[in-house]
Amino acid sequence: MTKKLIAIDLDGTTLNSQSLISTRTADVLNRATAAGHYVSIATGRPFRMSDHFYQQLKLETPMVTFNGGLVHKPRQTWEYEREISLDKEIAFEILAQKEKLNLDFVAAENRETFYIDTFDQFEGMFFATDTVSEANLFHNLKSNPTSLLIKTKHEFAADVSHSLQTQFNNEIDVRTWGGPNAILEIVPKGVQKAMAVSVIADSLKIKPKDIIAFGDEHNDLELLEYAGWGVAMKNGTDQLKGVANDVTTKNNNEDGLADYLEKYLSL
Template sequence: MKTKLIALDLDNTLLNPQKNISTRNELILKKLHRKGIKIILTTGRPIKGIVPFIKQLDLLKADDYAINFNGAVVVNNLNKKTLFSQDIVKKDILPIYNLAMTYHFPLDIVSLQQAYSIIELGKSTYENYIGSLMTFSNLSFTNLPDQKYYKFVCQDDPTKLDKIVALLKTVDDLTIVRSRRNLLEFLPKGTNKKIGLEKLMSHFGIEWSEVIAFGDEENDEDMIQAAGVGVAMGNAVTSVKRSANDVTVSNVDDGVAVFLENYFTNVL
C-alpha cells in the first residue's frame, strides 16, 4: 500500500538532544513532502511550541496540519483553524491539584495561548523545557482562569513520577500518560495521538495501512500500534519497541532519516 502520511513525534524522536531537527532529517522529510506525502508532527506540545519546526520543514501548505496536546487538538499549520479538539476545565483539574498539595508535586496547566504554573505547588522546570515559545504566568490555583485547557503536566524527577503514577491509579476521568521519563501529562479522557490522527485521516480519506508512525514514549504507543508501519526509535522505551513493526537507530543518530532513506530507496 502506498504511504500517504508520516506521523512524527518530536522530543527524543525527530528532535535530537539539542531540541533541533538535524539537516539530514530535514532534507528527507522535505523531499517526501514535495512528493505529496503528508508530514504530520504529532506532539504533546501546543501549536505555538512547534512553529519553528513547522517553518523549518516548510509545512505551510493549505492542507498541512499538526497533532498537538497528544491528540487533544488537530490544527491547520497555515491558518491555525482547529479541525478537532477535546478540552478540560478547571474543575477537572481540582482533584489532581488536591493530590499535588498533599504529596507536594508541581503542576503546569496549558491553554492554546499560554501556560500557568501553580505557584503554591513549587516551580517546575517545565517552563525551561518549553522555552520562550510559550508565555508562562505564575499564579495560585484560586486565580487560575476558568476557561478551556488541553492538558496539564507534572515535570519532576523520574523516580518521584513513578510514585505519583501509583497514586493516580484510581483516577479514571482523565487520560494520564508519560511523554518523557520526567514528564507526566494529564489529558481529556480518551485523548491520545491515535485519536487525533484518526480525525485527520478521516478528513483526508487516509487508511492506517497508508501511515508510517515514529515515536519513543508511552504517549506514542497507540499510534505506533495502529499504523501500517510503526517505527520505534532506538532510544524508545521497551513497550514501544514491542508495539512497533520496526526499530530504527536513536534520535542522536537521525533514526527517522535512516529509516526513511532505506524505506523509500526507490522513490527518492
C-alpha cells in the same frame, strides 16, 4: 507510488538530543513532501513548543499536539479541527492536594497560554518562554485546559499517578514524560495520538495501511499499533519496539528517521 501519511513524533525521534531537527532530517522530510507524501507532526508537546518545527519543515498539513488533545492546521481554518479539554475544576482540585501529593508545581495549558501555580520552580524550557508574569498564575485560569502538567520527584510519581487515576478515573489519563524530570501529563480520558492521526488520515482519504509512523516512547504505542507501518527508533523503549513493525538501525542523534525514510520511500 501510493501516497503515504508519515506521522512523526518530535522528541527522541525527529529531534536530536539538542532538541533540534538536523539539516539532513529536514531535507529528507522535505523530499518526502515534494514526492507527494504527507508529513504530519504528532507530538506530546503543546502547540507553542512545536510550532517552530512545523514552520522549519514548511509544513501545511494538520498537526497533532498535546498527545492528541489538539489536532488542527496552524493559522488555517480546517473543518476537521478538534480540541479536547479537561474540566478546569480538576485542575483546581489537584492544586488543592499539592502538598499531600508532593507536587513541585501544577500547570494548566491550552493552545495559546499556560498557567502555573508558582514561579519558584519555573523552568523556561518546559514552557518555551523566558517571560512569565502574574497573568500566568493559576487564579487567572478561566477556561478549560487542554492538558495539565505536574512535577514531582521520581520516588513519588507512581503514587501520584495512581492517586489521580483513582480519584478522576472516568475523566483523565495520566501519562509520564520521558527525561530526567518526573513530569506527569494529565489529559482527558481516551486522548492519544492514534485517535488524532486517524482524523488527519480521514481528511486526506488515507487508509491506515498507508500510514507510516515513527516514535520512541510509550505515548507512541497506540500510534505505532494503528499505523500500517509502525517504526520504533533504535533509542526507543523496549515496549514500543515490541509493537513496532520495524526498528531504525540508527538513533535520533544519527538521523535514524531520515535514514530509514529515505530507503523506505526510495527518495
